[in-house]
Amino acid sequence: MSAPVGLLEKLQALQGGVRAESLTDRVVLHALAPAIPRLAVMLTSEHHYEFASLVVEHSGAERFVARYYFYAGNVREEPGATSLIEMIVETDTPELPAISDRVHAADWHEREAEDMFGIHITGHPFLGDFVLHDNDWREAVAPMRRPFDAMQRMTGTGMGVAWRPRRILREPGSLVFPVGPIWGDYHEAGLWLLETTGELIRQAHSRLFYKYRGVEKIAEGQPPMQALLLAERFSGAAAFAHGLAYCQALEKLADCVVPVRAGRLRVVFAELERIRYHAATIAELAGSTGLAVGKSMAQEIEETLLRLTGEVCGHRYQFGLIAPGGLAWQPGEDALQRLDHGVMAVQERLSQLEGWLLNSSSFLDRIEEMGILTTELADIYGAVGPVGRASGRPLDLRCHLPYGDYRETSFSPHVETEGDGFARMRVFFGEIRASSGIVRDCLADLPPGPVSSDCHIQPGSALGWVEAPTGGAFHWVRVGEDGLIARLRISTAGFHNWHAFHRTVENAAFQDFPIILASYGLSIAENDR
Numbered sequence: 001m002s003a004p005v006g007l008l009e010k011l012q013a014l015q016g017g018v019r020a021e022s023l024t025d026r027v028v029l030h031a032l033a034p035a036i037p038r039l040a041v042m043l044t045s046e047h048h049y050e051f052a053s054l055v056v057e058h059s060g061a062e063r064f065v066a067r068y069y070f071y072a073g074n075v076r077e078e079p080g081a082t083s084l085i086e087m088i089v090e091t092d093t094p095e096l097p098a099i100s101d102r103v104h105a106a107d108w109h110e111r112e113a114e115d116m117f118g119i120h121i122t123g124h125p126f127l128g129d130f131v132l133h134d135n136d137w138r139e140a141v142a143p144m145r146r147p148f149d150a151m152q153r154m155t156g157t158g159m160g161v162a163w164r165p166r167r168i169l170r171e172p173g174s175l176v177f178p179v180g181p182i183w184g185d186y187h188e189a190g191l192w193l194l195e196t197t198g199e200l201i202r203q204a205h206s207r208l209f210y211k212y213r214g215v216e217k218i219a220e221g222q223p224p225m226q227a228l229l230l231a232e233r234f235s236g237a238a239a240f241a242h243g244l245a246y247c248q249a250l251e252k253l254a255d256c257v258v259p260v261r262a263g264r265l266r267v268v269f270a271e272l273e274r275i276r277y278h279a280a281t282i283a284e285l286a287g288s289t290g291l292a293v294g295k296s297m298a299q300e301i302e303e304t305l306l307r308l309t310g311e312v313c314g315h316r317y318q319f320g321l322i323a324p325g326g327l328a329w330q331p332g333e334d335a336l337q338r339l340d341h342g343v344m345a346v347q348e349r350l351s352q353l354e355g356w357l358l359n360s361s362s363f364l365d366r367i368e369e370m371g372i373l374t375t376e377l378a379d380i381y382g383a384v385g386p387v388g389r390a391s392g393r394p395l396d397l398r399c400h401l402p403y404g405d406y407r408e409t410s411f412s413p414h415v416e417t418e419g420d421g422f423a424r425m426r427v428f429f430g431e432i433r434a435s436s437g438i439v440r441d442c443l444a445d446l447p448p449g450p451v452s453s454d455c456h457i458q459p460g461s462a463l464g465w466v467e468a469p470t471g472g473a474f475h476w477v478r479v480g481e482d483g484l485i486a487r488l489r490i491s492t493a494g495f496h497n498w499h500a501f502h503r504t505v506e507n508a509a510f511q512d513f514p515i516i517l518a519s520y521g522l523s524i525a526e527n528d529r
Helices: 007-012 033-046 104-117 215-219 224-232 236-254 260-288 292-313 333-358 361-367 375-381 385-389 404-408 421-444 493-505 510-520
Strands: 018-022 027-031 049-060 063-072 084-091 095-097 120-122 175-179 191-196 203-207 460-468 471-479 485-491
Touching (some): 007 027, 007 033, 027 033, 033 049, 033 063, 033 084, 033 095, 049 104, 049 471, 049 485, 063 104, 084 095, 104 120, 104 375, 104 493, 191 493, 191 510, 203 493, 215 224, 215 485, 224 471, 224 485, 236 260, 236 471, 260 292, 260 333, 260 404, 260 421, 260 510, 292 333, 333 361, 333 421, 361 421, 375 493, 385 421, 385 471, 385 493, 421 510, 471 493, 493 510
Parallel strands (some): 027 084, 095 120
Antiparallel strands (some): 018 027, 049 063, 063 084, 191 203, 460 471
């Protein structure tokens, strides 16, 4: 697979410790640390690549490897073009140059690397107090380093109760209004510090990671099939998406071919999950505006989809359905026929609900021109998924980095430009319609055959990805010579979109905060890895 015209030649001609090579599925750059910022600028500014993830490994003896992943931002690159860039830097000192001053989407990734690995990011203006901000974590602790014992219990020597929120506003009468980390009608833990001098939110600061679970650390030393349980439970509402990304990484290491029927059914189940996820988001959005009937209707539709999923897939949230090499089991023909009819019926009910919402002036008054994320800000923060597409960014990994049977699926992402709550709602409904069509088309042309193949996983590393309901998700896996997981890195859409969230609520009224929050449709737990 060749690189986009001129890019590989330009990369190969670079001086200053950069070596480029073209592999089957990506271009790999081996670089010295000082070259990283200029390479990042070249890829993002000159060739319109998107920052995807930063993967850091600690192999012991103070040796660190950092991998920066970028993917092409143009929909469906020309045939034979490389859409993925892997940039590798090795260092024997825990230090990397910041790229977030040039590629702001990398900001949280760099802060996390500093927190979890103790790697100093030179030139970054705001390090520390990020993931490990609880009372039990000392600043010097780096839990993702190899010597760290995950079984040890930390003692309360961190910042804890001594922590005070940083303030930007200093004018007379200004104050910081905290929302969270636990508050009514919201199931996850997150703190938002809203600064104001009156009725409008002038500045906002997101403080998440109150439930850091150590998933990536727990995965180390696990057999790949055992780690699959962690991957698909990483975000329960998007279990199939995360399981699919993880399995695709393992399938690259095994060089196995997924049976055609399994590949088609994977698309069906991924889109079924997307429909159900968006229905739940619409329910929360309606409820946040006080539209109790609309919320109840959407929740009823969500419950119908959960029951249908449980009947067809064996679990309401599709746990245990996917496996390396295909699917763990094959649904019967009668169940698939009921799924086809059920999706059609649900689509009709959702279309009816959409019409009622569009004709509710009190509802529209609360979401139109509310919580605007401009296209410029969405570009700066690298917003993805429905949030990005509502702000004019058409990024969708099903099109940009097509995987599995999505290579044979023809559709265009639903894109709006206003970037407000109304635009995000229209994207949710538009994606439900598209997903319903994909499900029914796949079921109508479902080939016979097995749904699993042998998948003999070999040592090495690989990257798998999916377009989860909230946006692009990446699972990077290294399997050691002993056949066990040496490193699992999970990068989620929420890590990009929560990064941008505070810009959406600034200049909004306080009473609009829960509505904006609901319109994002994100999971905090996806960040608490």
